[in-house]
Amino acid sequence: MTETPWYLDGRLHYGVGIEDTFIPQEAVGHRKLDEYELTQHYARWESDLELVAESGAEFLRWGVPWYLVEPRPGEFDWSWTDQVVSKMRALGLRCVVDLMHYGTPLWLENAFLNSSYPERVASYARAVAERYGEVWTDYTPLNEPFVNAEWTGQNALWPPYLHGQDGFVRIMMQLARGMVRTQQEISTVLPEATFVHVDAGFLYEGETSPLPRSLMELRRTLALDLITGRVDADHAILPYLTEHGVTASDLEWFRANAVTPDVIGVNYYPRFSNGRVEDGAFTPVRSDAWGLRRLVEMYSERYGLPMVITETSLVGTPAEKIEWLRDSAAELHALRAEGHPIGGFTWFPFFTLVDWLYRFDQKRPDEWFMEFGIVDLVRRADQGLERVPNEAFEVFQRLAAEGRGQ
Template sequence: MSSSRWYGDDRLHYGVGIEDTFIPHERVGHRKLDEYELTQHYSHWEEDLDLVAASGAEFLRWGIPWYLVEPAPGQFDWSWIDRVAERMHELGLRCIVDLMHYGTPLWLENSFLNAEYPERVASYARAVAERYQAVWSDFTPLNEPVVNAEWCGQNAAWPPYLEGQDGFVKVIMQLGRGMVRTQQEIAAVHPDPTFVHVDAGFLFEGETSPLSRGLLEERRFVALDLITGRVDADSPITGWLTANGVTDAELQWFRDNAVTPDVVGVNYYPRFSKARIRDGVVDPVRADAAGLRELVEAYSARYQRPMAITESSLVGTPEEKIEWLQQSAAELAALRSEGHEIVAFTWFPFFTLVDWLYRFDSQSPDAWFREFGLVDLVRGADQSLDRVRNASFDVFLELAREGRADDQ
């Protein structure tokens, strides 16, 4: 791609994403979770990319399995990534590269808590940007930092298996440092990068416990606020951070090294992005298009940057997916007409994913299939997972064509 300033053309770009969670660590009761392996993307990647192109998508959110690409510190195996990047280029697909989608390499002791993590992830990102600068210009330093900190630092589900608010803060600080250093290192070697920072769009209903709703609503912004240097003595979140061990010097480092997203991405799922929380028990609440509007307005006002819906979809019938596509398109059109700079909508995941709870179970992947996609996975007698378009595929294609037509 010769230029990455695609988001400045005043239209809505349609894209898709391939689920790319990688948790290679195993322990008793915790299986390896590699979505590319479980959905057979490693073997069907050419077909998958052809389907993405056929859908009319202009871009693809797609992640690199860091743990496979850098099997030992400083030693890289680019063989598969080279082939994928070349095919994307041939198809004219813009790739928004997910550099970090949850998991770290097995050799990085204590995962995100490792003192070297920020520099290790930045070094890997620099290597990616340098090698693929002729074909890739769009990068997400780390997907959903708050979700990452919850699963790794608060709920002890993923490495480094910490618990509580103390654990959350320890992980989010390391993630933030890594995000800053990743952006700095990419900018040092890539001539024209675009940084699409991706947050999970949390909404809450009623009062919450053990953390108050007010604190949770501030905490959802904590990573973006840190990396953009917004957290100072007057910030609503500062007292909570310092109560959990963060020093003034650490906050000053973020202010001294502040980075700016080119595009702020928000992930929104109408059936579980909003929740009631009582005594730590999460009860999802359907929010539909009203929730999408609430998030866009909140992030737009706070950061005043171009915005993308970087993930949205639902598990349901093709008719339900079509309804959500149409509702989303209508709501985003209304928001854009009101002056919100929304530049992209992403159906994510493009095809069936394996629920993360597979990791804690012994059943086959099929038992955990969740049909979020425009394309369904159907296991054949030879155990290969066939890719089968459902009716929502054609509706997405039409919306994508209309989006492109706006540029004619």
């Protein structure tokens, strides 16, 4: 008898995530951005995992630093990840593995634009699954493809530093090919693996410029439409793709190699996921559960697949975080009662992160601390970052316990 997947067992599972952006490439005015290094997770990983378990979380979104695990093409160093995986097993933590959270290894010339990127990332993903498949069964091939294509292909902020819509499309096509090949390769060695596709849930209000709102909304789901083979001659985004160099044979490849995620991961931040776009600048305009409901309804109607809220949190006081924990949980319970298959809720990030803008100046990491977490980072005299749970930690514990008792 086939076991019911965890995300379909009728419960709302509570999880957390540790911010895992890795942009190791340096340039003039652009310093290395490694969130594990900046938050001292490499040194404190064991106590961090113990704190995750103490929170009551049943699962953890956690990423592999590809650039360190594969320091040279085809050569792997598992010395650190072996320890982490062993600890996760001992704690009984399910890991939803972030295989690609933005950055590529230093040796991959031109990063995502490299012609071998789709096969390189798939080969690395297969190696991870081969080594850890007995413990890690849940995989995200690539986190937030839309945001990735914006920062690397449209806004020239991360390698390979492309500009404009042509750059956005070129990078998105590479990312999507890599996602398909990653799922295919992992499935070869782990046929029962669960694939969690994670999308950034931006919502747009009013008219947008320079791109019209209708196109902005189509771009938001472009990666998922590509990998599932939905982009055909009748798709509304086809003229945009064709204008920027996508050929019929490109799209035929995706239709011939279509893959379907098991779960759609929806990322929603109440203070910056909804907004207006004017002259390319995004201005947040809402801060409530309306957007969370809207995204769940949209993805449910479009794809009809199980969902997990893979990221949500806010920068604010503990009282504000507690309010959002309760409001978002209540909204998810209401949506579940209406028939939407939502199997999980993830507070992400678990503790303080360093704002990505740290990469572009010389200020100390502390000056870029963003207090999203239910655990704060506090710099001590010895320069260590102490983990200090705030009041929202206990509320999360109670909600997680209620989830386990459903």
